[in-house]
Amino acid sequence: MAEFDVIQGDITKSDVDAIVNAANTTLLGGGGVDGAIHRAAGLELFAACVPFNGCPTGEARITPGFLLPARWVIHTPGPVWRGGDHNEAVDLASCYRESLRLAVAKGCHTVDFPSISTGIYGYPLAEAATIATQTIASVLSQSETLTQVRLVAFDPKTATAYREAWAQA
Ligand code: APR
Numbered sequence: 001m002a003e004f005d006v007i008q009g010d011i012t013k014s015d016v017d018a019i020v021n022a023a024n025t026t027l028l029g030g031g032g033v034d035g036a037i038h039r040a041a042g043l044e045l046f047a048a049c050v051p052f053n054g055c056p057t058g059e060a061r062i063t064p065g066f067l068l069p070a071r072w073v074i075h076t077p078g079p080v081w082r083g084g085d086h087n088e089a090v091d092l093a094s095c096y097r098e099s100l101r102l103a104v105a106k107g108c109h110t111v112d113f114p115s116i117s118t119g120i121y122g123y124p125l126a127e128a129a130t131i132a133t134q135t136i137a138s139v140l141s142q143s144e145t146l147t148q149v150r151l152v153a154f155d156p157k158t159a160t161a162y163r164e165a166w167a168q169a
Helices: 032-041 043-052 088-105 125-140 156-168
Strands: 003-008 018-023 061-064 072-077 110-113 148-153
Touching (some): 003 125, 003 156, 032 043, 043 061, 088 110, 125 148
Parallel strands (some): 018 072, 110 148
Antiparallel strands (some): 061 072
């Protein structure tokens, strides 16, 4: 089975086949990791996103990485946390599953994720980490293509949450 790792760092520096962007449904950029990825990739990334005319929560769209070291960027809008009874868990799991599905379809072997929805979208960290690691573990157990999937945490608390969740996954 492919390896899963948690590292702490800046996902725009990831030299992997694909990085995942915690986008919003307009796919036209924003703050947080979305803003960082668009700044690092350059204006061509914005131009490549316009034709999608947005993306529903839980789905994913793939574009080239342009000026990023990563070859591809997979854009997936995570759920906004609204208390937990608005399908948030299902939508968050779908972000990870659909992103990996697109990565495999493009022949990617290495994929880096940020902690989707746990920033501006307010998803509780421990719950999000559990959903993310369980979904990743399930996909990796059935994939021949993926060799490395990482969670790139931007801070130590996030890194610890995903390491603890992975240990239970
Ligand atoms: N590398 C890795 N992780 C990062 C980086 C970075 N350069 N910058 C921020 N993060 C982390 C945040 O610290 C958080 O842990 O990404 C995680 C997700 O936080 P957000 O970027 O706020 O994403 P999210 O909570 O999914 O909210 C999405 O924010 O940026 C806007 O356009 C985006 O409207 C959308 C919303």
